Amino acid sequence: MAPKPIYWNMLSITTAMVDPNTSGWAAKLNCTISLGSGGRFGDGCLKLTAKAAGEMQARTFSSYPVNVGEMYWVYADASSGTQPERIGIRWLDAAGAEIGVTWSLTTSAASATWHRVSVAGIAPVGAARAQVLVSATVTAAGALHYWDNIYLGPPLRYPGNLLSFNAESGGELDTSAWGAESNGTIGRIAPPAGWPVNAYYAGGEQITLTATTAGDASALCVERPPVTPGVEYVGVAYLGPPTTSSQCWVELRFYDSGGAQLAAHRSVLSAPGTGIYRQISSGVAPAGAATAGLAIGMTGASAGQVVRSEGAYIGDLYGTPSPSLRTGNVLPMADWDFEEGVGAWTVASGAATIARSSPWGAQAAFDFYSLTVTSSTTGASVLRSGSYPIGATVGDNWRAETYFKVTGGGWKIAIAVRWLDENGAHLSTSAATPFDAPVGGSWWVLYDDAAAPEGAALAQIELTVTATSAASVMQIDRPALWQTLPREAVTVDDTEASTRIVLRELTVGQLLTVWRITPDGSRTLVRGPDGLYDGTVLIDSDSLIIDDYEAPLGVPVYYRIETVWPDGTGREIRVTDTVTLDPGDPNFCWLTDPARPGIGLRLLVKEAPDWKQSIEQQVYQVRGRATPVIVSDVRGSRSGDLVGWTQTDEQREALRFLLSTGNVLLWRCAPGMGETDVYVSVGETQFPRVIPYGPEPWREWTLPFTEVDMPTGGQAGTTGWTVYDVVVEYATGYDVLDRYASVFDLAIDRRQ
Structure with a gap:
């Protein structure tokens, strides 16, 4: 699927994509511009051709309004095999005169492969507008440089990050978010690093840690975001090692209120090369923890060796968008993601050995590592996770699950739940059914359900793996143990006139369609943050909550959920129970803004619209004929005035706020009032007092309605x-x- 244009981009789609033409760009210095091919975001790209040796520059044709003191970010993908480049924000005053340019670092080398160039800057005093400026210095006339996928706007942040943009981005502003901790100095570099076209949170600059002398070296982010004891957090950074054999690491740390370190969780990169690799650490904030910190470093570095880093992140595990997260999993991340090592997994019996896969990215169903199980001889081995509290009651159903892949020899595999009491004493183990593990190098999922026995307070996953040939190897990833709940559920909130659909155990990467179905069989697509769930929305988490603010009042509805892989295979259909929203007093109606559903309100109705439908007609009177010939267009939509009352000052201001944007609204009435739900545009409004008395709070509103089509946009807001x-x-x-x-x-x- 093609990437979507970025919502916050101040540039037009034509300017950002350079498709279908270069009308969004102008040559500024020593170059001509034309439309190139082979772009990243569509086929087109901006092609700069040098007129002579020296610096050449191009700028956006238009300038864009900025606020003094605010931070703005620009990035673009660039390509040239002959010269490096830089990108800048050109600040203009209200008259359009240049008052300065914030330049990125020049990339450290030329690269014909598409790579990211970016910089952030604070709008200086006097700045009223800004332009994107791209630049390269060439050695001769005719030199070419290509640009595509350009962005100008507020800094794009990885959702849930507790660190600042400057810390996250690798120093897009400066190096102030990082400090040398031991045996090193901090700097910045702009390597020609390639990123996917839709990697919106990756920048061009990277923080560098240079070892002063031979030995261990480390750097620490100076920011210490607050944490809550008992909550699991994730610490992430991209690492660029100096050599493949270097031992580079990221470490998540916890501190008490006095700044004393309480715990540290280090994750060492097993580098496949000298590129840039995302390394993940995790840990539960211990008792007394007040803040968290992030460190990077090298173990056993040579003098002058450099590790590069960007994409720093600290966040609550469940506040972090992650397709690898199985909602409700009682295992901590270290036990299911294997990014730091084998976690608390052990070999309880048998000849098998376990280790984290190596190198980074070689074996993983999720993220970048998995658990490698190796058996040099045939026979059975038992693997166990750590044991964790489950808070179960007798008879609760629990599901154990794991992804697995055979990469050598042959295996049988079985999964079970091992139940323990509060003291860790073994109570029982659920029955495990051995399964012939398929060969061929594909990932498979194995799961089994078990009911919690009396006294169960702790539980762990037990895998029985039987090697059927010598030198057998298997990969394990994303094991999970969770209490099973309904895969789909729907509830109503009469106070907000909305329904809530909860979907669980979704498959990440599939496409989602959600229909609302009424008793007459009509189907309506349900709205989400990115628009209608129309089969183009990609599932990025195994659970999803959908709030439907457009369900009819007093009418039974149910929801049909369809999921399918992008190639059309693996279609699954789910159907919810039927629910009905209570319309309440039929003298009230609901007005809802589909784009801002949280500010809908009930309105006391005085008069429903007396609908009329206009039509364009031309009447031709034919001589000698009594009846005319009439040529008509289609009849237009309905229009009419809704008259209603607000009863308090708060209601009056709420309705004014609802109407303030001029967005399309949904008007809903109780059944039996002779009005169907209708999307309307509201014209000029009047709301005089019901009596000519100053303190009178009641207002009589006249809302001119024009019926319009259902809008297709998304709901505003972000979790x-x-x-x-x-x-x-x-x-x-x-x-x-x-x-x-x-x-x-x-x-x-x-x-x-």
Whole structure:
């Protein structure tokens, strides 16, 4: 599937994609521009041809409004086998005069492979507008340089990150988010690193740690975000090792309120080369933990060796978008992702040995490593995870699951749940059925259900693997143990006139369609954050909550969920129970903005619209004929005035806020009122007092409705935007006021 244009991009699609033409760009210095082919975001790309030796520059044709003191980010993908390049933000005053340029570092080498170039900058005093500026210095006329996939806008953040953008991005502003901890110095570099076209959180600059002398070297992010004891956190950084044999690592640390380190979780990179590799660490914040930190380093470095890093991240495990996460899994990440090692897994019996796969990316169903099980002889071995609290009651159903792949020899495999009491004493083990593991190098899923026995307080996964030939090898990934709940459930919230669909055990990577079905058999697509669930939405997590604010009042509805792989295979259909929203007092109606559903409200109705439908007609009176010839267009949609009352000052302001954007609204009434649900555009409104008395709170609203089509856009808001993100990004409350027009805009991160 082609990547979607970035929502926050201030550039037009034509300018960002350079498709179908170069109208969004202009030559600025020593070059001509033309439309190249073989681009990243569509076939087109920006082609710069040098007129002479020296620097050549091109800029966006238009300039874009900016706010003084705000941070902006630009990036682009570039390609040239003959010269490096840089990108900049050109700041202009209100008259269009240049007042300065914030330049990225020049890439450390030329590369004909598409690679990312980027920089962030603070709009200086006097700046009113900005342009994107691309630059390369050439040695002769006729030199070529290519650009595509360009972005200008606010910094794009990995959802849930507790670190600032400057720390996350590898120093797009400067090196101030990082400090040398031992035997090293901090710097920045811009290597020609390649990224997927839709890797929106990856930049061009990278932080460097250079070993001063031979030995261990480390650097520490100076930021210490707050954490909650008992919560599991993830620490991530991309690492670029100096050599394949280098031992580079990322470490997640926890500190008490006085700054004393309480725990550290180190994850060592098994590098397949000298590129840039995402290394993951994780850990549960211990008792007394107040903050967390992230460190990177090298063990046994030579003097002058350099490790590069970007993409720094600290976040709550369940607040981190991750397709590898099995919701409800009682195993900690170290036991199911194998990014740090084998976790608490042990070989309880048999000849098998276990180790983390090597190198990075060689064997993994999820992320970059898996558990490698090796048996030099035939026979059975028993592998066990750590044991963890389950909070189960007798008879609760639990499911044990694992991904596995045979990479050598032959195997049988069985999975079971091992139950323990609160003291860790073994109670029982569920029955395990051996299964002939398929060969051929594909990943498979094995699972089994078991009911919790009386007294069970802890549980662990037990795998029985039997090598059927010598020198057999198997990979294990994403084992999980969780209490099974309904795979689909639907509830109603009458106070918000909405329903909630909860979907579990989804398959990441499939496409999702969700229909709302009414008793007459009609189907309507349900809306989500990115638009309608119409079969183009990619599932990125195994569980999903969908809030439907457009279900009819007082009408039984159920939902049909369809999932399928992008190639059309593996179609699955689920159907929910039937639910009905209580319409309440039939004298009230609901007005809902599908794009901002959280601000819908009930309105007391005085008069329903007296609908009329206009039609364009031309009447021809024929001589000698009594009846005319009439040529008509199709009859238009309905229009009419809804008259209603707000009863308090709060209701009046809420309705004004609802109407403020001019968005399409959904009007819903109780059954039996003779009105069907209809999407409407609201014209000029009037809301005088019901009596000519100043303190009178009641207002009589006249809302001119015009019936329109159902909008197809998404719901505003993001689950990744938190209060802590506001603290990280803005120094003062005045900075927040400058960026957001209203509290609602702040809540959904809709920036001016």
